[in-house]
Every structure is written in C-alpha cells, then in structure tokens.
Amino acid sequence: MQTSRTFSIHFWLNLAKKKDDLAPIYARVTVDGKRAEISLKRETSVTYWDAKSKKTSSRTPEGKELNAYLDQVKAKLLLCYKQLTSGFELVTSNSVKARFVGQDEEHKTLLDLVLYHNENMQGKLKEGTLKNYYTTEKYLKRFLIKKKKTADIYLKHLNYSFIIDFEQYLRKGPSLQNTSPLNNNGIMKHLERLRKLMNFAMDLEWLDKNPFARYKLKFSKYKKEFLSKYELKDFREAVIDNNGHQIVKDVFLFACYTGLSYTDVKNLNESNIFKGIDGDYWIFTRREKNEQPVKIPLFDIAWDILKKYSSYSEKNNGQLLPVYSNQKVNVYLKEIASSLNINKNLTFHSARHTFATTVTLSNGVPIETVSKLLGHTKISTTQVYARVLEKKISDDVRLLKEKFRVSFRQDDGIRRW
Structure with missing residues (x-):
C-alpha cells in the first residue's frame, strides 16, 4: 500500500537579514508538514517582491533573470523529490534538501570520502598508517588541481582512466618535497591506499561500481637484505670504539636474535620480560603493527644485551634499550657494515629477516614456529622473510x-x- 505524501515548495524573503531594501531569498521545502530551508545565495528588493506569486515584480533584465532562476530551482527541487520517491528511498524535507545541495550519497565527492575515512579511522589505524593516508590525500589534491583542473570530483565520476591518470601523474611528477619522482613501490602504496578508500566507499554504498575492479597493483620485488651466518658472527664480534655505533650494533643484534621490529624493540619495557614454563626468560609483548601477541624465548646473546643496559632501564622508566631514530639507526648500520666489509644495504628491518632466515629457519626451526615468533597471522606472510638458503x-x-x-x-x- 503506497503512502500518500504532501510536498510543497515555497520561496520567501528572510527579512531578519534585510539590509536597506535588499533581503536574501530562501526556498522552503515541506514534506508531510516537516520543513527544510535552503539559502539560494540571491537577494532582491523587498519593494518589488510579490508575496502572492513568490517572485519579483521588477521588469528589469535582472528581475527577469531572477524569476527564471527561481523557476529552475523549483524544477530542480521537484526533480529531487521525484528521484527519491522513484528510488524507494526515505523521503523527507531534509533528504530533498541534501539531494538539491549535493550532500547526499548520490553527490559524495572523493575528498568527502577521504575526510570521512580519516575521521572515522582515528584510533582504529596506527598513527603511522593514518599519516600515510594524509600523504596520499595531498597527492590526490595536487593531481585534481594540476591535471583535472578542479578542487574535487564526484565519486560517481571516478573510473578506470582516473586511476591510470593518477598513476602516471605520480610517475612523472615530483614528490611532495619537489625531489625526484616516487619509485614504483611508493606509487603502488598510494594506489593501494586509494583502492582501500574505494572499497570503503563501496561498503558505505557511496559507489555503485569500483573503479579498481580491473586494475592490478604491480609491486617490484626487491632483494631483502639479511646477514649470513658468517656476517652475523663478524657483526657480533666486531670491536667498535664509537659509542653511538656500539649502541646501534647492540640493539640491531638484539633484534637479530628476537625477530622484533624497530617499533617493538623501542617500546620494549621491563614489564615485557617474564620467566617461561622452562624457567628461562621470555619476551611477552604485542606487536605494534597488528596487535598480535608474541612470546619469544630469549637467547643468551639477547639476554646479555639487556643486562648490559640495565642501568639505562633504571633511569628511563623501565625502557629496556636506548633506541635512536629509525633514520639515524639506518645510517649507523650502513657505516658499521662498511667498516666490516659487509657489502649489503642494511636497515633495521634486516634484523627481522636475519632472525627468520639465518637464526631460525636455516637451523631447522619449522616455519610454523617462526611464524609464531614473528607475530604473523598467516604462514604466507612468513614466507616473505623465510629464505631457504x-x-x-x-x-x-x-x-x-x-x-x-x-x-x-x-x-x-x-x-x-
């Protein structure tokens, strides 16, 4: 049974905002007795306003243009009402207003989506992950202005060619720091985040068709550096005079024998050390990246490093190790590797690969156990680290x-x- 509705459109002057003889024009939409008012961003003379016809009685070209505009507004409001009715959507005065001013789902824009995503993901995504979304947003805004000559774009206008154009813009244009263009994997990361935004829009029902449906991300595979058995031995036995280099060496070795990431080592506290069922000391922590709990038995080498920095821990609220910034650590690692004639581009993440490959798997530890130690939720993730030597x-x-x-x-x- 179809419910009958009352619908009306009424133009009026807001005399409360009158200045001299001019007052702004508003449209009032009424559905089933409920009103919504819309500012039309136009004003006219109160003297010439005809309250009966809801138009100006002025015969000037400006008056005729205003009346034509009011006819267009009325026709558009009527169309919005018909669209909502024919689409079996909730029809209210506010929904008609939202459709008219372009604030309903039918008129959501790309930047509306980005803003909604970033606001709703506060506390759900890690700070570093959100920061990456903000960077992608900056590239999208630049792309829209420089290549599409617009500040925003409706979601329904996004298509496969938009994705390709954005990819080419990232490949050819300078980075945000106006340096050389991004590398391939950096570009793919931005497109990966854009794809997740499109999936989010689909979930919200702001999009009917995903522009990424036929697009495939193409990451380049790079050799992940790790220390071999003999390189790890050289690294462990190296005598280093520079105090900063020595600290980085110790922290890196600790990660080589625990498999912890940079952030997880930095966050490690006395409260994370427990005695396990075997009577030995273990690390009980939760990975920063995926909140996955991990329990890692401490090798003697790792335990000795913790004892070495016990006085540091006492002075720093239980933080176990002095960890420099990731950038500084990576610079020092390259300098240490060079002094040891290790011709590899080491980063702190190389320690995690060394743990998975050289310390565990190459010594017969099953990949299922290594996966648990690394805090992975899937074996396939571990296989990225796990090299069969x-x-x-x-x-x-x-x-x-x-x-x-x-x-x-x-x-x-x-x-x-």
Missing part, C-alpha cells in the same frame, strides 16, 4: 642421499630406488 638445501639433500645409500646397502646390492 643454498646451504640448507645442500644439507637437506645430503641427508636424503645418505638415507638412499643406507637403503642400498641394506638391500643386499639390489637397488630399489
């Missing part, structure tokens, strides 16, 4: 060959393999 392959095949030889001898010379 040639030596490990060699050792495994050597054991298999030995099994074959034993089997051959036991078969009294009859080979069954």
